[in-house]
Amino acid sequence: MTLEIGTTFLPKVRFDANTELRKAKMRDVEQIYTLIKYWAERGLMLVRSHDHLYENLRDFFVLEDEDGYIVGSGALHLLWHDIAEVRGLAVHPDRQGQGLGRWLALAAEREARDLGVPQIFAWTLQVRFFESLGYSVTTREKLPPKVWSECNRCPFYDNCREIGVTKVLDPQHAYMRARP
Numbered sequence: 001m002t003l004e005i006g007t008t009f010l011p012k013v014r015f016d017a018n019t020e021l022r023k024a025k026m027r028d029v030e031q032i033y034t035l036i037k038y039w040a041e042r043g044l045m046l047v048r049s050h051d052h053l054y055e056n057l058r059d060f061f062v063l064e065d066e067d068g069y070i071v072g073s074g075a076l077h078l079l080w081h082d083i084a085e086v087r088g089l090a091v092h093p094d095r096q097g098q099g100l101g102r103w104l105a106l107a108a109e110r111e112a113r114d115l116g117v118p119q120i121f122a123w124t125l126q127v128r129f130f131e132s133l134g135y136s137v138t139t140r141e142k143l144p145p146k147v148w149s150e151c152n153r154c155p156f157y158d159n160c161r162e163i164g165v166t167k168v169l170d171p172q173h174a175y176m177r178a179r180p
């Protein structure tokens, strides 16, 4: 898919609108798609196709404001018995820095804990954001091969800039090589 910077427009949203966190519904797909595409065009995340969003909709949380706009998205994708990926984290440009990203990331983490997943990770360029949530930078060698499951479909395969960050939720059951 070719991405042209600046071709995606998001509606202007109110900075102070009340906002609710909930699991995503089918009717949210178009807005999630556009929000992620907006940031993908700016090189900050991978674009997600409609196909991907429909197939993985149950992974997603959204933040909906009182005007009906989706102002944030985030997902927890299960990969293996001991690891899950936090992905699709995006906050509307008009709502940055209000704790919404943290809210979404913590929702994904809560779900991982509820499911008994001992470790979560993300590929990201926003290392400090994840560090503020207790994640640490890791190396590919310390993560199970499953975490590269999508790499061969990525347009940046040969030129990957993303950094792996991980958070151990249950040290006893986390992936062996993640243990100190």
Ligand SMILES: CC(C)(COP(=O)(O)OP(=O)(O)OC[C@H]1O[C@@H](n2cnc3c(N)ncnc32)[C@H](O)[C@@H]1OP(=O)(O)O)[C@@H](O)C(=O)NCCC(=O)NCCS
Binding pocket: 039, 044, 045, 087, 088, 089, 090, 091, 092, 095, 096, 097, 098, 099, 100, 101, 102, 103, 122, 123, 124, 125, 126, 128, 129, 130, 132
């Ligand atoms: C990264 C992103 C999700 C953060 O959401 P946000 O709502 O703006 O962040 P929050 O207000 O919840 O910030 C939480 C913490 O992270 C810090 N933080 C947020 N973005 C940061 C950044 N780019 N660099 C450094 N620190 C950052 C905040 O200062 C805050 O720390 P504090 O609690 O110690 O003050 C948001 O900036 C975004 O949508 N970025 C574009 C898409 C993207 O890069 N997604 C990540 C894909 S993995």
